Amino acid sequence: xxxxxxxxxxxxIDQVAKRFKLDLRAILDFSSNINPLGIPKPLQEMFLSxxxxxxxxxxxxxxxxxxxIARYLNVPPSKIIPGNGASEIIFxxxxxxKPKNLLLCAPTxxxxxxxxxxxxxxxxxxxxxEDNEYQLEMTKLIAILxxxxxxxxxxxxxPTSTLVAPEELRGLLEQTKRKRVNVIxxxxxxxxxxxxxxNSMVPWLESYENxxxxxxxxxxxxxxxxxxxxxLGAPQYIEKMNRxxxxxxxxxxxxxxxxxxxxxxxxxxxxxxxxxxxxxWLFEELQxxxxxxxxxPQSNFxxxxxxxxxxxxxxxQNKMAANGVLIRNAANFRSLNEQFFRVAVKDRVSNEHxxxxxxxxxxx
Amino acid sequence: xxxxxxxxxxxxIDQVAKRFKLDLRAILDFSSNINPLGIPKPLQEMFLSxxxxxxxxxxxxxxxxxxxIARYLNVPPSKIIPGNGASEIIFxxxxxxKPKNLLLCAPTxxxxxxxxxxxxxxxxxxxxxEDNEYQLEMTKLIAILxxxxxxxxxxxxxPTSTLVAPEELRGLLEQTKRKRVNVIxxxxxxxxxxxxxxNSMVPWLESYENxxxxxxxxxxxxxxxxxxxxxLGAPQYIEKMNRxxxxxxxxxxxxxxxxxxxxxxxxxxxxxxxxxxxxxWLFEELQxxxxxxxxxPQSNFxxxxxxxxxxxxxxxQNKMAANGVLIRNAANFRSLNEQFFRVAVKDRVSNEHxxxxxxxxxxx
Numbered sequence: 268x269x270x271x272x273x274x275x276x277x278x279x280i281d282q283v284a285k286r287f288k289l290d291l292r293a294i295l296d297f298s299s300n301i302n303p304l305g306i307p308k309p310l311q312e313m314f315l316s317x318x319x320x321x322x323x324x325x326x327x328x329x330x331x332x333x334x335x336i337a338r339y340l341n342v343p344p345s346k347i348i349p350g351n352g353a354s355e356i357i358f359x360x361x362x363x364x365k366p367k368n369l370l371l372c373a374p375t376x377x378x379x380x381x382x383x384x385x386x387x388x389x390x391x392x393x394x395x396x397e398d399n400e401y402q403l404e405m406t407k408l409i410a411i412l413x414x415x416x417x418x419x420x421x422x423x424x425x426p427t428s429t430l431v432a433p434e435e436l437r438g439l440l441e442q443t444k445r446k447r448v449n450v451i452x453x454x455x456x457x458x459x460x461x462x463x464x465x466n467s468m469v470p471w472l473e474s475y476e477n478x479x480x481x482x483x484x485x486x487x488x489x490x491x492x493x494x495x496x497x498x499l500g501a502p503q504y505i506e507k508m509n510r511x512x513x514x515x516x517x518x519x520x521x522x523x524x525x526x527x528x529x530x531x532x533x534x535x536x537x538x539x540x541x542x543x544x545x546x547x548w549l550f551e552e553l554q555x556x557x558x559x560x561x562x563x564p565q566s567n568f569x570x571x572x573x574x575x576x577x578x579x580x581x582x583x584q585n586k587m588a589a590n591g592v593l594i595r596n597a598a599n600f601r602s603l604n605e606q607f608f609r610v611a612v613k614d615r616v617s618n619e620h621x622x623x624x625x626x627x628x629x630x631x
Numbered sequence: 632x633x634x635x636x637x638x639x640x641x642x643x644i645d646q647v648a649k650r651f652k653l654d655l656r657a658i659l660d661f662s663s664n665i666n667p668l669g670i671p672k673p674l675q676e677m678f679l680s681x682x683x684x685x686x687x688x689x690x691x692x693x694x695x696x697x698x699x700i701a702r703y704l705n706v707p708p709s710k711i712i713p714g715n716g717a718s719e720i721i722f723x724x725x726x727x728x729k730p731k732n733l734l735l736c737a738p739t740x741x742x743x744x745x746x747x748x749x750x751x752x753x754x755x756x757x758x759x760x761e762d763n764e765y766q767l768e769m770t771k772l773i774a775i776l777x778x779x780x781x782x783x784x785x786x787x788x789x790p791t792s793t794l795v796a797p798e799e800l801r802g803l804l805e806q807t808k809r810k811r812v813n814v815i816x817x818x819x820x821x822x823x824x825x826x827x828x829x830n831s832m833v834p835w836l837e838s839y840e841n842x843x844x845x846x847x848x849x850x851x852x853x854x855x856x857x858x859x860x861x862x863l864g865a866p867q868y869i870e871k872m873n874r875x876x877x878x879x880x881x882x883x884x885x886x887x888x889x890x891x892x893x894x895x896x897x898x899x900x901x902x903x904x905x906x907x908x909x910x911x912w913l914f915e916e917l918q919x920x921x922x923x924x925x926x927x928p929q930s931n932f933x934x935x936x937x938x939x940x941x942x943x944x945x946x947x948q949n950k951m952a953a954n955g956v957l958i959r960n961a962a963n964f965r966s967l968n969e970q971f972f973r974v975a976v977k978d979r980v981s982n983e984h985x986x987x988x989x990x991x992x993x994x995x
Binding site for chain 2: 301305322323355378513514520
């Protein structure tokens with residue numbers, strides 16, 4: 268009925284559970300990139316004690332939520348628009364900015380292409396090079412600027428887990444400002460990089476009106492089911508996006524996250540401690556498996572290529588799934604193929620289990 | 632910043648609380664039309680014990696939810712599309728059916744006009760007559776059929792609380808089928824009429840492919856903050872709507888409502904008992920106030936006109952709000968004016984309080 272298939276996105280574990288007759292709670296899901304620390308305890312408690320918020324319509328202007336995000340990132344509320352996940356923000360940005368030619372990297376998050384199609388926007392691709400470990404080559408990007416009026420970068424990039432430094436992006440903003448090209452940066456995973464918000468371009472919103480930023484609480488607070496993202500940009504564009512937006516698309520439960528932000532510091536600390544240890548551990552262990560190549564990760568997920576095995580990714584994925592471990596098939600990312608998959612970094616016990624099962628299925 | 636003002640929709644009590652410096656929990660909100668029995672207890676418990684669903688993306692095809700609704704209404708799941716409130720379904724229907732000329736009644740729910748504007752659909756109005764107590768005059772509607780290719784009816788209608796009987800609507804479907812006019816019926820309040828689902832046109836979906844129905848759990852289960860509506864129509868249209876839809880726009884918490892449906896019978900019973908008593912009581916009491924005229928209600932809200940008082944609705948509304956009682960200003964409904972307001976039916980104690988305060992402010 269619906270176009271999305273089980274394997275198109277990560278995290279669709281209901282279907283996998285049914286297919287392989289597994290208990291939902293016994294599945295180890297490495298296909299979805301969310302924080303394995305789970306929903307912060309204080310946030311859970313706030314959900315439980317604020318159920319009565321569901322009996323009222325959300326504030327259509329989401330004032331309290333916007334003020335909380337404003338304090339969290341030190342930007343005025345007028346530059347913020349909450350959305351039903353980052354997805355709604357992506358669609359709103361494209362349908363509001365109406366670019367003629369949009370530049371996307373390949374591989375990158377597939378929803379950009381879907382949103383461009385829905386908004387009837389022409390897309391050009393800058394293919395990231397495997398030889399260069401999928402790092403964004405800024406000179407190549409700048410060379411292509413004449414041909415587009417908008418760029419959408421995912422930073423850190425999904426599924427490559429590569430990161431462009433703020434200094435480099437500032438150079439890009441200078442160039443694009445002169446050439447009247449808009450720059451959209453999707454920072455959905457930024458809190459899950461080692462430097463966290465210090466990698467964000469949010470502070471540059473003040474200097475560049477051609478800069479737009481997509482953010483999300485989905486990954487860091489492990490709440491993909493709640494649907495809460497937000498967009499940042501110059502107030503006149505935010506206003507236009509609001510006019511194009513569905514009323515109340517962000518539910519009342521989601522807006523509670525804003526109240527939690529003020530006490531989220533310890534959780535960010537804990538997340539950072541986990542990430543610094545487990546990201547390197549998992550990457551090193553993957554490097555020891557000779558039949559795959561793992562690309563250096565800058566965020567909480569790792570792109571992996573099968574280099575010497577008879578198995579395609581789909582075959583490997585099915586073997587793993589039959590054992591209750593989900594990996595993300597990356598074959599449907601533009602410019603990748605049946606040799607690629609993506610795994611999230613989880614806790615040590617889970618990561619060890621992943622490595623063991625990978626070794627077994629790859630015959631090592 | 633955003634176009635929606637405090638008084639445009641009912642239920643925006645945060646702003647009123649701030650403006651009149653009232654405690655949010657002390658406000659009696661007659662401006663929002665939700666079931667005063669509140670969220671059903673078993674549903675509340677299901678929310679509390681299923682918080683872990685937030686850590687997973689919703690099933691993009693909402694299979695379980697669609698199957699539950701299918702059983703609830705006895706239609707195949709292929710005819711059902713869940714949405715972020717009825718609002719998303721309205722927008723999706725108009726952007727998918729793409730009518731050239733849409734017929735709306737006046738007065739009716741203002742979001743239809745907004746959705747038509749967003750989808751660049753031309754709107755014609757059939758003005759409901761006050762002399763006729765805002766009953767839909769079917770002969771007038773049929774006379775206008777040549778000029779439109781789509782009709783959107785709210786049944787029961789907001790804010791008039793009038794209801795068109797299924798037999799009458801069937802006649803309309805026969806006429807429109809021949810003339811290739813689509814008919815959309817918004818049944819968001821249908822469970823809050825005395826005959827409940829027996830007033831619904833859902834059984835006629837099988838016979839008429841030009842019939843589309845909008846439904847919502849917002850009113851009956853008192854969950855406007857949760858955002859859960861759904862659309863019904865022929866599978867080929869539902870499929871098209873799915874392709875135009877934001878992914879995961881219905882959150883994981885909302886989809887729990889589907890599981891509750893199987894045990895919702897006692898709650899529907901209780902609701903029905905409350906409605907049958909309190910609707911008549913409030914209507915009769917309003918009729919005793921000489922400076923207003925109340926129109927006969929078929930659902931859980933009543934349209935009222937100030938007929939002999941110096942007060943405009945806005946003035947009355949502000950006086951009531953200053954005393955912690957919110958009524959819905961109905962002046963911004965097309966064809967109504969500063970004499971009209973709408974009140975929801977609540978529990979007896981609250982209803983008595985409303986009547987007392989109305990009498991006082993109207994000087995009776």
